[in-house]
Amino acid sequence: MSIHSNGRGLQIYAVAYLLFLYAPIVLLPLFAFNSGTIIAFPLQGFSLQWFDEMWGNATLRRALTNSLTIAVASSVLATCLGIFAARASTRFEFPMKGGIMGLIMLPMVLPEIIVAMSLLVVLLGMGVQLSLLTVILGHTLIAMPYGIAILSTAFSSLDRSLEEAAYDLGETKWSAFRLVTLPLVMPGIISSLLISFTISLDEFIIAFFLAGNEPTLPTYIFSQLRFPRAIPVIMALGTVLVVLSIVLLAIGEYFRRRGNARIGGSATGGLM
Amino acid sequence: MARARFDAEARAGLTLISPPFFYALVILAAPVLTILTYSFLTDGYLEVLREFTLDNYREVLSDPIVRVVMTRSLVVAGIVTFATVALAFPIAYYVSFMVRPERKAMWLFLITIPFWTSYLIRVFLWKVILGYNGVINSSLTGLGIIDEPLTFILYNVNSIVLTLAHAYAPFAILPIFVALEKIDRSLLEAGRDLGESRAMTFWRVTLPLTMPGVVAASLIVFIPTIGDYVTPEVIGGGKIPMIANMIQVQMLALDNRPLGSALAVTAMLAVAVISVIFLFLNRRFLRTRQ
Numbered sequence: 001m002s003i004h005s006n007g008r009g010l011q012i013y014a015v016a017y018l019l020f021l022y023a024p025i026v027l028l029p030l031f032a033f034n035s036g037t038i039i040a041f042p043l044q045g046f047s048l049q050w051f052d053e054m055w056g057n058a059t060l061r062r063a064l065t066n067s068l069t070i071a072v073a074s075s076v077l078a079t080c081l082g083i084f085a086a087r088a089s090t091r092f093e094f095p096m097k098g099g100i101m102g103l104i105m106l107p108m109v110l111p112e113i114i115v116a117m118s119l120l121v122v123l124l125g126m127g128v129q130l131s132l133l134t135v136i137l138g139h140t141l142i143a144m145p146y147g148i149a150i151l152s153t154a155f156s157s158l159d160r161s162l163e164e165a166a167y168d169l170g171e172t173k174w175s176a177f178r179l180v181t182l183p184l185v186m187p188g189i190i191s192s193l194l195i196s197f198t199i200s201l202d203e204f205i206i207a208f209f210l211a212g213n214e215p216t217l218p219t220y221i222f223s224q225l226r227f228p229r230a231i232p233v234i235m236a237l238g239t240v241l242v243v244l245s246i247v248l249l250a251i252g253e254y255f256r257r258r259g260n261a262r263i264g265g266s267a268t269g270g271l272m
Numbered sequence: 273m274a275r276a277r278f279d280a281e282a283r284a285g286l287t288l289i290s291p292p293f294f295y296a297l298v299i300l301a302a303p304v305l306t307i308l309t310y311s312f313l314t315d316g317y318l319e320v321l322r323e324f325t326l327d328n329y330r331e332v333l334s335d336p337i338v339r340v341v342m343t344r345s346l347v348v349a350g351i352v353t354f355a356t357v358a359l360a361f362p363i364a365y366y367v368s369f370m371v372r373p374e375r376k377a378m379w380l381f382l383i384t385i386p387f388w389t390s391y392l393i394r395v396f397l398w399k400v401i402l403g404y405n406g407v408i409n410s411s412l413t414g415l416g417i418i419d420e421p422l423t424f425i426l427y428n429v430n431s432i433v434l435t436l437a438h439a440y441a442p443f444a445i446l447p448i449f450v451a452l453e454k455i456d457r458s459l460l461e462a463g464r465d466l467g468e469s470r471a472m473t474f475w476r477v478t479l480p481l482t483m484p485g486v487v488a489a490s491l492i493v494f495i496p497t498i499g500d501y502v503t504p505e506v507i508g509g510g511k512i513p514m515i516a517n518m519i520q521v522q523m524l525a526l527d528n529r530p531l532g533s534a535l536a537v538t539a540m541l542a543v544a545v546i547s548v549i550f551l552f553l554n555r556r557f558l559r560t561r562q
Contacts, residue, residue: 025394093282
């Protein structure tokens with residue numbers, strides 16, 4: 001095919017681009033397993049001491065617990081709210097639909113500093129004590145649009161006649177939803193949970209301003225970046241996080257594809 | 273009959289949408305309206321006085337430091353957007369047109385993986401790469417190419433641009449890819465059959481049809497970049513603040529909520545105005561979208 005004949009240059013560019021994308025991440029394991037205390041070449045020798053130190057670090061463990069609590073709570077909340085929005089927007093026509101969906105999806109295009117600052121000002125003004133709960137409120141807000149984007153794809157590719165068949169066979173609206181619709185969109189729900197979880201786990205600005213004195217993983221990392229001595233441990237932590245998010249993404253991708261296969265879609269797209 | 277059904281459908285839709293809608297109303301709309309209100313009030317000692325004023329906006333518009341920081345944020349975001357989208361287009365084109373269909377998902381997966389790994393650590397790693405004792409400098413001195421470490425590559429606007437262009441790469445690739453995927457391939461064949469060269473077919477058929485994706489990508493990169501807080505802090509060493517850092521300082525460190533709010537509102541307005549102008553300039557490409 002003529003289209004493929006001229007692709008050599010582009011192919012080289014694509015590989016170079018991937019190298020650029022991966023350049024910083026490749027460094028993580030190099031320095032995490034390096035016995036030297038300074039982050040510089042040449043590397044010293046192989047060592048697991050930074051992983052050891054990471055494991056024994058109480059503040060880090062607290063930050064991890066906090067981050068996991070926040071991520072689980074906000075991904076569940078965001079996905080539940082997302083199911084309502086995705087179902088409503090793909091199945092029904094209602095007045096002000098554009099405006100309402102626009103407001104719900106707005107956090108996707110609003111700088112996070114605005115979300116964090118305005119929420120902080122209001123919470124402080126109301127005298128609310130900053131805690132993990134306030135971070136969960138913020139994270140649910142910013143994760144919800146991503147969940148909706150994924151869930152809308154799942155809901156819009158549903159065959160409506162399946163639900164109608166369930167009604168004809170005597171199911172109520174709710175039981176038809178639970179027995180027919182929900183299982184069919186389950187892969188979308190799992191992807192939404194995973195994406196929201198990942199977004200929350202990695203979110204810094206809202207956690208930085210709304211967590212009060214509680215550390216989360218990103219704010220802990222941020223606080224350590226000032227101390228050169230702490231960097232190797234952060235590299236070890238980063239390595240663990242990279243491996244973890246690749247595993248989570250792979251699981252999410254697997255469910256998304258299985259869902260697509262079930263409703264007869266293609267394997268392309270996704271994460272959009 | 274039709275009307276009754278429409279009403280029933282509207283009611284069902286509104287009922288369903290109400291939980292996420294009220295959540296967004298309380299957690300997003302109300303706070304943003306609050307800072308909008310604050311921006312017109314007077315700053316008192318330890319509290320906000322309920323006196324209407326335009327002084328905050330006067331200060332925002334006349335203060336030279338604000339102007340420098342605002343201009344810097346806009347310029348950095350503009351350069352980052354241009355660089356990110358220009359670098360992303362060929363890769364999106366490659367994946368859409370050159371990669372076999374069954375391998376496209378794998379390529380997208382490869383492109384998105386770096387994006388899902390800790391943003392803070394990625395930003396910091398650029399500091400490791402570019403720093404005084406960083407990867408580039410220690411390698412170059414180690415190889416004897418340079419005697420003194422290069423100092424011009426860290427703590428300046430260039431390094432901020434590089435870091436942000438890396439951080440937002442997937443945001444640019446995905447919308448362009450989607451737009452390219454939607455193009456009916458027979459249009460390109462028609463262009464070639466009618467005697468256009470490959471370059472002219474690209475210029476007159478492919479590119480205009482991809483513009484909605486390019487416009488979306490530009491906005492998706494531009495808007496969060498303007499509000500980025502971490503990169504100026506980590507890469508710029510806190511010496512090259514952008515607007516987000518300035519808002520934070522006014523709101524918290526200096527505890528001047530009205531002025532901080534006015535800064536935030538001005539930044540949002542600037543972003544909105546630029547986005548609208550950008551959309552307007554590209555309106556002829558967006559009109560045919562289905």
